[in-house]
Amino acid sequence: GESVGLHLPTLSVQEGDNSIINCAYSNSASDYFIWYKQESGKGPQFIIDIRSNMDKRQGQRVTVLLNKTVKHLSLQIAATQPGDSAVYFCAENHLFNNDMRFGAGTRLTVKP
Amino acid sequence: DAGITQSPRYKITETGRQVTLMCHQTWSHSYMFWYRQDLGHGLRLIYYSAAADITDKGEVPDGYVVSRSKTENFPLTLESATRSQTSVYFCASSWNTGELFFGEGSRLTVL
Numbered sequence: 001g002e003s004v005g006l007h008l009p010t011l012s013v014q015e016g017d018n019s020i021i022n023c024a025y026s027n028s029a030s031d032y033f034i035w036y037k038q039e040s041g042k043g044p045q046f047i048i049d050i051r052s053n054m055d056k057r058q059g060q061r062v063t064v065l066l067n068k069t070v071k072h073l074s075l076q077i078a079a080t081q082p083g084d085s086a087v088y089f090c091a092e093n094h095l096f097n098n099d100m101r102f103g104a105g106t107r108l109t110v111k112p
Numbered sequence: 113d114a115g116i117t118q119s120p121r122y123k124i125t126e127t128g129r130q131v132t133l134m135c136h137q138t139w140s141h142s143y144m145f146w147y148r149q150d151l152g153h154g155l156r157l158i159y160y161s162a163a164a165d166i167t168d169k170g171e172v173p174d175g176y177v178v179s180r181s182k183t184e185n186f187p188l189t190l191e192s193a194t195r196s197q198t199s200v201y202f203c204a205s206s207w208n209t210g211e212l213f214f215g216e217g218s219r220l221t222v223l
Contacts, residue, residue, distance in 0.1 A: 034211060043202050043214030044155070089154060093210075099170060100145075100212065102155040 012109045019080045021106045023073040023090035030092040035075045038087045085110045118203050118215035126223050131190045133218045135203030143206045144186035148199040161186055193222045
């Protein structure tokens with residue numbers, strides 16, 4: 001079936017290094033993608049989004065890349081900090097649909 | 113403070129009991145959502161609402177009931193709780209089909 005998933009369930013990086021979190025999706029009709037960050041005991045928080053008519057979008061220390069050819073989404077975090085330790089979810093939204101689907105999440109751990 | 117609030121934050125109940133989780137938002141967002149979060153499944157949509165008096169099923173609606181008589185409130189009711197409904201429940205709201213704003217979650221344990 002169609003789904004949103006993540007390549008790696010956990011990722012550990014050294015403070016100051018760059019982090020890359022990957023996500024695969026299978027529904028080519030999806031036109032909107034979001035990355036969320038969830039800290040322990042809290043609800044997910046929006047990080048950055050991208051529409052299917054773009055292949056790259058940058059925010060503060062974060063970049064999202066979208067490769068529609070291989071249905072792949074990635075989140076890059078520059079100069080990763082201890083405060084970036086959290087679970088990161090990608091989510092996709094289907095065109096004309098309110099059913100936002102989430103991946104299982106990747107736990108990012110930043111080592112000091 | 114403005115935002116989205118859920119209550120209760122923690123609830124323990126017994127199988128067969130009715131439980132209602134409350135969600136209140138102060139942004140006047142049109143859309144509201146209920147998700148459940150379980151290990152290995154990520155976030156799964158239970159129900160959503162596009163406006164007052166309009167609700168639709170999501171991916172896992174069985175065993176749940178929602179209502180939306182007012183724009184700001186979107187309660188989720190488990191009419192007869194089962195152990196498989198032990199989970200963390202998140203309410204969210206949004207202006208449209210874009211970014212979701214999540215509450216802090218309600219952790220429900222069904223014994």
